[in-house]
Amino acid sequence: MxxxxxxxxxxxxxxxxxxxxxxxxxxxxxxxxxxxxxxxxxxxxxxxxxxxxxxxxxxxxxxxxxxxxxxxxxxxxxxxxxxxxxxxxxxxxxxxxxxxxxxxxxxxxxxxxxxxxxxxxxxxxxxxxTYFLPHYQFVLKELANQTYGKLLKVEADFGFSCEFDERSRLFKKSLGGGSLLDIGIYPIFVALSTLGLPDSTTEKATFFDNGADSSCSMVFNYKNGATALLKSTLLASTPCEAIFHCERGTIKINREFHCPSSVTLINGADQQTLDFNCTSNGYSYEIAHFNELLRQGKTESDIMTFEFSRDLINTLDKVREAIGLQY
Known part of the structure; x- marks a missing residue:
């Protein structure tokens, strides 16, 4: 290199x-x-x-x-x-x-x-x-430190409504179009990065006439009793939030959780919203990380590891198989 x-x-x-x-x-x-x-x-x-x-x-x-x-x-x-x-x-x-x-x-x-x-x-x-954004790194640290106790449930959704256009990459099944690979990957990322690989899952989906998935709902179950409720859809606008329910409080990444966003900490009647003052689109953080890896002669990220990428695509493959989606 x-x-x-x-x-x-x-x-x-x-x-x-x-x-x-x-x-x-x-x-x-x-x-x-x-x-x-x-x-x-x-x-x-x-x-x-x-x-x-x-x-x-x-x-x-x-x-x-x-x-x-x-x-x-x-x-x-x-x-x-x-x-x-x-x-x-x-x-x-x-x-x-x-x-x-x-x-x-x-x-x-x-x-x-x-x-x-x-x-x-x-x-x-x-x-x-998303892994490199300041608000998401903050949430990961709060969960790792168990500031509000153990993580019990994750909710994450990503949805927007747009008119079907068979010429658009977003809807072309041959290009991996549809809700799951394009935006469903984000809620799944949230579950894997906080709870890890699930022990069992249930899935259901809807489809456009061309066979691309229009929506996908998933429930991830874990042996420790934790669950993740995940959804992606191209049929309706959704809150696009990621919510982490812990034993003694809740951490909520507000709208467009996958982008630079704010975080609300909820502990009983007390609420505090933190703004991380991102001045870029948000890609600058992964760019800086990648640059540093390259300067150090590294061949793999210690954050977005090969193992995590494998877990992510394997989970996507399992969901696709469960809902009968083939490219």
Whole structure:
């Protein structure tokens, strides 16, 4: 792996959709790195994106970007179904990869990506940005310290209503569209990062006419008696909160729990809301973490570990099997 200790880390971005724009905006706010190259299947789109975010190079193919010897790290923001292919393209060139969630379409693909990263000794991480946000790190510490006693129940939902459009990536089953992989991954992430893998689950789902799931409700049960009630839907707006019910109080991440948000601590009649004053879109925290891993020559995150990514995709696979969802 290239040494990053004595110069800025030069990033590339593959796939220039909405999330790539937010990522690029935040990249510009992080010290010690720069947006060096971007790639799209459209030269015009690549050029426009590069000009907007001061990137040096704009490529009309992903292959051209990974051949550039100046690229140190690549953020992959293509549709879910391309994550494995695009990740392997970078890893084979010895380029560190931060790949947008879900890591890939299934556990087989994820395991192949991790295997190549380990073989090549190249840094690879799933971009589960919520893990790195200050409010979520605060909640994890409160739960670990059992400030309000043991965690008994988790509730997490993510839902919004939008008109079905068969041309949209969000609804295309072949691209991993539907509620589960796109937004259901967040409530599942909350359960796994606080309660761990469930001992048993129950699931139910609804579907669009094209076979993509329109909603998914899940109950995770644990041997210690804890439960997680999780939901994703593209049919209605929901509170988008994550609530942690403990023995002596409740911790609630307020609306859009997966984004920079506030946390309300509830202890009987007492309530306190904490604002974490995030000034970026929220991607800056995972970028800074990834940069530091790269500078230290690490090949795996100590927060978003390979084990956690495997647990996450294995759980998604089990839910898909239970509801009869196949890609």
């Amino acid at each position: 290239k040494s990053q200790s004595d110069r800025n880390i030069r990033w590339g971005i593959i796939g220039l959709g909405n999330i790539a724009n937010k990522f690029a905006q935040d990249l510009l706010t992080v010290d010690g790195c720069e947006l060096y190259a971007v790639a799209s299947r459209s030269q015009e789109k690549a050029t426009d994106f590069a000009q907007q975010y001061q990137a040096t190079q704009a490529y009309s193919s992903y292959e051209a970007l990974v051949q550039d010897p100046n690229v140190d790290a690549v953020y992959i923001a293509t549709p879910h179904s391309l994550h494995q292919e695009n990740t392997l393209l970078c890893l084979q060139q010895g380029i560190a990869v931060l790949c947008e969630k879900p890591f890939a379409m299934n556990a087989v693909e994820v395991n192949s990506m991790i295997s190549v990263a380990e073989e090549k000794k190249v840094l690879l991480m799933e971009a589960m940005w």
